[in-house]
Amino acid sequence: MADGHASPNYWLIWLYLFILTVTEIAVIFAPIAKVLIVIALVSLALVKATLVAAYFMHLRFEVRTLALIALTPLFLGALLIFILIPDHSAVPHKTADSVKVAPAPGHR
Amino acid sequence: MSQVETMHPGTEPAESPLTPESWGKLGMWIFLAGDAMGFGVLLCAYGAMRYGSADWPNPYQRLGINLTAFMTFLLICSSVTMVKGLEGVKNGKRGIAQIYLLLTVIGGLGFLSLQAYEWTKLIGEGLKIFGNPWGASLFGTTFFIITGFHGMHVTGGVIYLSVMLALVSKPTTALGTGWTYNVVEISGLYWHFVDLVWIMVFTFIYLL
Numbered sequence: 001m002a003d004g005h006a007s008p009n010y011w012l013i014w015l016y017l018f019i020l021t022v023t024e025i026a027v028i029f030a031p032i033a034k035v036l037i038v039i040a041l042v043s044l045a046l047v048k049a050t051l052v053a054a055y056f057m058h059l060r061f062e063v064r065t066l067a068l069i070a071l072t073p074l075f076l077g078a079l080l081i082f083i084l085i086p087d088h089s090a091v092p093h094k095t096a097d098s099v100k101v102a103p104a105p106g107h108r
Numbered sequence: 109m110s111q112v113e114t115m116h117p118g119t120e121p122a123e124s125p126l127t128p129e130s131w132g133k134l135g136m137w138i139f140l141a142g143d144a145m146g147f148g149v150l151l152c153a154y155g156a157m158r159y160g161s162a163d164w165p166n167p168y169q170r171l172g173i174n175l176t177a178f179m180t181f182l183l184i185c186s187s188v189t190m191v192k193g194l195e196g197v198k199n200g201k202r203g204i205a206q207i208y209l210l211l212t213v214i215g216g217l218g219f220l221s222l223q224a225y226e227w228t229k230l231i232g233e234g235l236k237i238f239g240n241p242w243g244a245s246l247f248g249t250t251f252f253i254i255t256g257f258h259g260m261h262v263t264g265g266v267i268y269l270s271v272m273l274a275l276v277s278k279p280t281t282a283l284g285t286g287w288t289y290n291v292v293e294i295s296g297l298y299w300h301f302v303d304l305v306w307i308m309v310f311t312f313i314y315l316l
């Protein structure tokens with residue numbers, strides 16, 4: 001942490017994180033479309049993660065370029081989501097366990 | 109490095125470009141970025157398996173979120189006690205630093221105990237790593253691997269922070285903004301990262 005910046009109010013950050021967690025739990029019972037729930041939950045999680053990284057991990061007070069190191073996994077993870085699309089979307093229908101594990105004859 | 113040494117014989121090597129106060133901090137950040145990719149891969153694979161499955165059990169019905177919501181709360185609290193402990197080190201207040209670091213360690217231990225309880229309960233209900241009574245067998249596999257990988261990180265963090273607590277407790281350790289502050293801050297980076305990952309795990313494994 002570069003000296004010369006005032007310490008953030010950590011209890012306030014704690015309160016935000018607490019409120020966001022309660023909101024997350026409320027959201028899963030909200031009477032809205034599933035896709036909206038997913039979007040809301042992922043956004044809330046990203047906001048919480050950003051708060052932790054920016055204030056608890058002092059990223060806000062570091063050299064700006066250090067944030068690029070922190071963001072690299074997010075970028076590569078986003079790429080990975082697209083890389084994996086053929087694995088689960090190339091088949092025309094989803095499969096259940098009962099279909100997947102039909103044993104070969106004579107195989108125990 | 110050798111070039112630097114010839115340029116400034118007998119002096120410290122050049123300062124770290126992104127974290128001027130220590131190389132260790134840059135090292136920790138790079139390690140955490142790599143570790144985040146490990147978790148990222150696990151979570152992406154989880155998403156792909158779940159999306160391709162027709163009989164994935166409903167997570168919050170099967171796993172229950174009351175206990176894990178409390179565990180999330182516990183980790184968030186232990187992150188605050190960590191920064192407060194670091195503040196104690198910075199201000200040269202050994203007692204405050206000790207208390208907050210101890211609380212952080214206790215928070216981590218509490219998390220691990222609750223996770224052990226949760227696993228035992230779920231295994232009793234039939235959730236196994238190779239199958240479960242409710243549907244896709246990968247539900248159990250991904251659950252145990254991802255929460256287990258995170259639990260191992262918490263275990264490592266508890267050990268790491270215990271060492272920091274011992275260091276700060278030693279009367280000969282100089283407090284203030286020097287070396288001690290630096291190593292404790294680096295251990296804090298690791299601990300907050302474990303908290304950050306749990307925020308993601310909680311969202312993707314339990315809530316979605």
